[in-house]
Amino acid sequence: MTRVRMHAILDGDDPSWGRTFAVAIQTIIVLSCVAIAIETLPDNPLWLDRGLLGFELVVVSIFTVEYVARVWSAPNRLRYVFSVFGVVDLLSILPTLLLVGYDLHALRALRLVRVLRLFKLVRYVKAFERLARAFRSVLAELVVFAGLASIVLFLCASAIYWFENEAQPEVFASIPHSMWWAVVTLTTVGYGDAYPVTAGGRIFTGVMLLIALGIIAVPTGLVASALSSERVREAEGDRERDGGRP
Amino acid sequence: MTRVRMHAILDGDDPSWGRTFAVAIQTIIVLSCVAIAIETLPDNPLWLDRGLLGFELVVVSIFTVEYVARVWSAPNRLRYVFSVFGVVDLLSILPTLLLVGYDLHALRALRLVRVLRLFKLVRYVKAFERLARAFRSVLAELVVFAGLASIVLFLCASAIYWFENEAQPEVFASIPHSMWWAVVTLTTVGYGDAYPVTAGGRIFTGVMLLIALGIIAVPTGLVASALSSERVREAEGDRERDGGRP
Amino acid sequence: MTRVRMHAILDGDDPSWGRTFAVAIQTIIVLSCVAIAIETLPDNPLWLDRGLLGFELVVVSIFTVEYVARVWSAPNRLRYVFSVFGVVDLLSILPTLLLVGYDLHALRALRLVRVLRLFKLVRYVKAFERLARAFRSVLAELVVFAGLASIVLFLCASAIYWFENEAQPEVFASIPHSMWWAVVTLTTVGYGDAYPVTAGGRIFTGVMLLIALGIIAVPTGLVASALSSERVREAEGDRERDGGRP
Amino acid sequence: MTRVRMHAILDGDDPSWGRTFAVAIQTIIVLSCVAIAIETLPDNPLWLDRGLLGFELVVVSIFTVEYVARVWSAPNRLRYVFSVFGVVDLLSILPTLLLVGYDLHALRALRLVRVLRLFKLVRYVKAFERLARAFRSVLAELVVFAGLASIVLFLCASAIYWFENEAQPEVFASIPHSMWWAVVTLTTVGYGDAYPVTAGGRIFTGVMLLIALGIIAVPTGLVASALSSERVREAEGDRERDGGRP
Numbered sequence: 010m011t012r013v014r015m016h017a018i019l020d021g022d023d024p025s026w027g028r029t030f031a032v033a034i035q036t037i038i039v040l041s042c043v044a045i046a047i048e049t050l051p052d053n054p055l056w057l058d059r060g061l062l063g064f065e066l067v068v069v070s071i072f073t074v075e076y077v078a079r080v081w082s083a084p085n086r087l088r089y090v091f092s093v094f095g096v097v098d099l100l101s102i103l104p105t106l107l108l109v110g111y112d113l114h115a116l117r118a119l120r121l122v123r124v125l126r127l128f129k130l131v132r133y134v135k136a137f138e139r140l141a142r143a144f145r146s147v148l149a150e151l152v153v154f155a156g157l158a159s160i161v162l163f164l165c166a167s168a169i170y171w172f173e174n175e176a177q178p179e180v181f182a183s184i185p186h187s188m189w190w191a192v193v194t195l196t197t198v199g200y201g202d203a204y205p206v207t208a209g210g211r212i213f214t215g216v217m218l219l220i221a222l223g224i225i226a227v228p229t230g231l232v233a234s235a236l237s238s239e240r241v242r243e244a245e246g247d248r249e250r251d252g253g254r255p
Numbered sequence: 256m257t258r259v260r261m262h263a264i265l266d267g268d269d270p271s272w273g274r275t276f277a278v279a280i281q282t283i284i285v286l287s288c289v290a291i292a293i294e295t296l297p298d299n300p301l302w303l304d305r306g307l308l309g310f311e312l313v314v315v316s317i318f319t320v321e322y323v324a325r326v327w328s329a330p331n332r333l334r335y336v337f338s339v340f341g342v343v344d345l346l347s348i349l350p351t352l353l354l355v356g357y358d359l360h361a362l363r364a365l366r367l368v369r370v371l372r373l374f375k376l377v378r379y380v381k382a383f384e385r386l387a388r389a390f391r392s393v394l395a396e397l398v399v400f401a402g403l404a405s406i407v408l409f410l411c412a413s414a415i416y417w418f419e420n421e422a423q424p425e426v427f428a429s430i431p432h433s434m435w436w437a438v439v440t441l442t443t444v445g446y447g448d449a450y451p452v453t454a455g456g457r458i459f460t461g462v463m464l465l466i467a468l469g470i471i472a473v474p475t476g477l478v479a480s481a482l483s484s485e486r487v488r489e490a491e492g493d494r495e496r497d498g499g500r501p
Numbered sequence: 502m503t504r505v506r507m508h509a510i511l512d513g514d515d516p517s518w519g520r521t522f523a524v525a526i527q528t529i530i531v532l533s534c535v536a537i538a539i540e541t542l543p544d545n546p547l548w549l550d551r552g553l554l555g556f557e558l559v560v561v562s563i564f565t566v567e568y569v570a571r572v573w574s575a576p577n578r579l580r581y582v583f584s585v586f587g588v589v590d591l592l593s594i595l596p597t598l599l600l601v602g603y604d605l606h607a608l609r610a611l612r613l614v615r616v617l618r619l620f621k622l623v624r625y626v627k628a629f630e631r632l633a634r635a636f637r638s639v640l641a642e643l644v645v646f647a648g649l650a651s652i653v654l655f656l657c658a659s660a661i662y663w664f665e666n667e668a669q670p671e672v673f674a675s676i677p678h679s680m681w682w683a684v685v686t687l688t689t690v691g692y693g694d695a696y697p698v699t700a701g702g703r704i705f706t707g708v709m710l711l712i713a714l715g716i717i718a719v720p721t722g723l724v725a726s727a728l729s730s731e732r733v734r735e736a737e738g739d740r741e742r743d744g745g746r747p
Numbered sequence: 748m749t750r751v752r753m754h755a756i757l758d759g760d761d762p763s764w765g766r767t768f769a770v771a772i773q774t775i776i777v778l779s780c781v782a783i784a785i786e787t788l789p790d791n792p793l794w795l796d797r798g799l800l801g802f803e804l805v806v807v808s809i810f811t812v813e814y815v816a817r818v819w820s821a822p823n824r825l826r827y828v829f830s831v832f833g834v835v836d837l838l839s840i841l842p843t844l845l846l847v848g849y850d851l852h853a854l855r856a857l858r859l860v861r862v863l864r865l866f867k868l869v870r871y872v873k874a875f876e877r878l879a880r881a882f883r884s885v886l887a888e889l890v891v892f893a894g895l896a897s898i899v900l901f902l903c904a905s906a907i908y909w910f911e912n913e914a915q916p917e918v919f920a921s922i923p924h925s926m927w928w929a930v931v932t933l934t935t936v937g938y939g940d941a942y943p944v945t946a947g948g949r950i951f952t953g954v955m956l957l958i959a960l961g962i963i964a965v966p967t968g969l970v971a972s973a974l975s976s977e978r979v980r981e982a983e984g985d986r987e988r989d990g991g992r993p
Binding site for chain 1: 940
Binding site for chain 4: 443444445446447
């Protein structure tokens with residue numbers, strides 16, 4: 010098998026094996042992430058833990074072969090190894106390779122790194138590119154709004170700290186503690202673990218919510234409108250290529 | 256009465272009886288669902304339970320006659336029986352027919368299947384078609400976003416499990432348990448039954464919310480914009496048919 | 502003073518007194534609603550309750566004079582009395598007139614009817630008309646979505662009742678009880694007084710939220726887009742009247 | 748150094764030092780706000796409190812020098828002192844200058860005023876101007892909706908007070924108390940500290956939520972659409988200036 014043919018198969022472009030290979034790898038990725046999730050369940054019977062470990066070893070073997078094949082067949086090997094996908098492919102196998110022989114429960118954090126193999130899926134989904142383009146086209150606005158959101162959160166946290174600190178010294182213990190309240194409230198999640206009880210704090214919260222929800226909601230609308238104008242542009246491009254009229 | 260006339264009445268197309276029949280069936284559907292809801296109330300007096308059972312038997316008799324008439328009058332009988340509406344019509348009567356003579360409280364699940372008769376309403380509402388068309392036109396995007404949402408939920412659940420598992424081993428017992436937190440938080444429902452308490456978990460939650468709300472909100476905007484462009488297209492179609500200029 | 506002049510003053514059209522009168526009445530409306538709110542506070546000192554009662558009597562006297570003047574000056578008296586504003590004007594004074602001499606605390610419900618005098622404000626705000634027009638232009642869609650929302654709420658309540666009734670017989674006692682959960686969850690309010698605890702109920706809730714949020718969010722987008730197209734139309738109308746080009 | 752050159756440096760327009768100075772001041776602003784936040788943490792060790800006090804004194808010295816330089820170099824000194832930025836610059840230094848020598852913990856409120864120095868950042872972010880323009884273009888609508896929102900909140904609070912006051916005299920003690928519930932519910936925050944328990948209150952809440960969410964959500968859409976049309980206008984302006992065709 011030539012390097013060029015191998016590269017085509019791995020990229021899903023090969024006419025006879027490309028599609029089969031892509032579907033197989035995607036299935037393995039999803040199954041292995043389901044296995045990681047089941048692994049974290051408490052009180053798993055021993056046979057299940059053993060089975061999951063076995064499955065993980067099989068998966069990592071496949072991913073290792075895939076990684077080696079990708080490095081071997083890459084037109085520019087160094088460039089692949091240091092590309093985003095190269096790093097993701099390596100991170101998918103490294104934790105298990107490093108942990109072979111160790112007590113798995115001792116290194117929980119390292120094992121969780123394996124969920125990053127979900128990003129291997131991104132390679133196969135063309136639609137992610139459109140999403141990425143839509144995000145990029147509103148990036149400048151999003152950065153400004155992230156800054157604005159941070160300032161608003163900080164000011165709201167300072168104000169509620171001023172109002173509530175005396176009444177609830179545990180919950181609103183400091184400005185950083187109050188930031189948690191500000192995030193949970195301004196995103197309207199509202200867990201109910203922190204809320205104002207003084208009249209001043211409640212009036213401030215009410216006015217703040219009515220004003221700030223507008224500001225938080227703007228980037229949402231921006232992404233949505235950018236994405237739909239992206240679709241219009243693509244549709245027009247298709248029509249022009251066909252030589253037809255809209 | 257001919258099969259053709261019967262078919263026209265059942266479809267609501269018959270000039271003299273179609274409309275009356277349609278309104279009558281819709282009223283019966285709504286009333287019978289209200290009856291099912293009342294039936295589930297605890298501590299109903301005996302006379303109410305008996306009355307609801309009697310009403311249910313009357314409703315099922317009517318629906319059975321309707322089903323037989325629909326099968327009899329259908330241009331292609333097999334096709335109707337296996338169509339979506341044919342199955343819905345059958346599911347509306349089957350549970351009660353099967354349960355006659357049994358203690359109703361023993362087969363709660365089967366009795367609840369009866370609420371599916373609400374779907375019989377869909378036949379009469381033209382606007383559902385427009386809604387269905389709008390959904391279909393953004394289906395590809397919605398599938399991509401459903402996939403993206405699943406990946407985001409899984410990654411967020413893994414991260415919060417990493418941060419919170421030690422501090423709250425009951426609530427964040429595993430990645431599947433943490434998925435519940437991720438869904439409730441990212442949809443901003445925020446029941447308050449699970450929330451991070453560690454500094455790391457809270458900072459992660461705050462950053463995650465600000466980023467992810469944008470992604471979750473996009474399909475919403477897509478459906479809304481598709482639906483309104485659908486209205487524009489229909490309005491233009493009407494105008495062209497009238498021979499007028501916009 | 503002629504009936505015509507009086508009518509002009511009451512409508513705010515009179516060049517010398519119309520504006521003054523309108524501002525005065527609006528101020529009285531807002532102040533009297535604030536007074537009603539303060540009146541409901543528990544543990545008011547006696548002097549405050551007496552002062553609020555005195556203020557209310559003054560307000561009702563003014564509104565009574567206004568009502569009599571409006572009836573007297575109306576071009577068509579019967580039509581005014583039975584118009585929406587005529588009924589609102591009457592409801593603003595009737596409770597207090599009926600309650601004079603009675604112990605106010607015994608008829609709480611009747612006293613609260615007085616907050617309806619807020620609707621007297623609507624007469625003075627031109628922008629409410631634009632809002633009303635925008636709502637009317639999407640009314641058909643909103644009715645369809647209200648119906649769809651009811652069906653979705655009912656089906657979700659039935660499903661969660663099926664999943665959770667055995668685990669939490671108090672909270673999910675029946676389908677009507679579960680409707681409360683469905684409303685609170687699908688609007689993403691999430692008080693935290695009712696939430697699923699079984700695995701089945703939680704998986705259903707997660708899937709339901711991701712699907713249904715789109716449907717609930719659509720009417721919102723419809724009103725917003727209708728309102729902004731309304732603005733565009735008005736702006737174009739203004740330009741055409743000015744004889745200019747857009 | 749001339750007054751003109753100093754003014755150019757302070758405004759960030761000076762070719763050699765302007766940019767450096769702007770970045771330095773922005774960094775100091777952000778760091779000093781982080782320091783204020785850390786200062787509020789309970790149980791800080793003594794060395795940290797001392798360090799933060801020292802840092803604050805350094806920051807205030809820099810800001811004082813900046814303020815004096817701005818006053819000195821301003822083309823119209825009085826106008827700068829009484830401009831928004833002049834007041835913000837003064838408020839950034841005044842609390843610390845006044846508090847030197849006093850026990851800082853006694854005057855918490857005054858110390859918190861220092862977070863207003865965040866507004867000094869606004870001077871450097873051009874995008875705030877676009878945001879401000881977008882807000883101004885929908886200001887009239889926002890004011891109307893703020894009024895409408897207040898009326899809706901008041902009416903909802905009155906209704907829930909009527910339904911729930913007897914069942915929960917503590918939580919729904921009065922209309923102002925119920926306003927807190929109305930704000931938390933209609934913004935879908937839903938802390939869970941106040942919710943209806945009677946059947947009437949719950950049915951009212953459900954209907955209210957389905958209707959009112961549309962009204963609350965409208966201003967959001969208005970700001971978003973105004974902001975994106977603002978972008979379109981700017982893009983067109985750029986193209987025309989380039990002499991090209993769109």
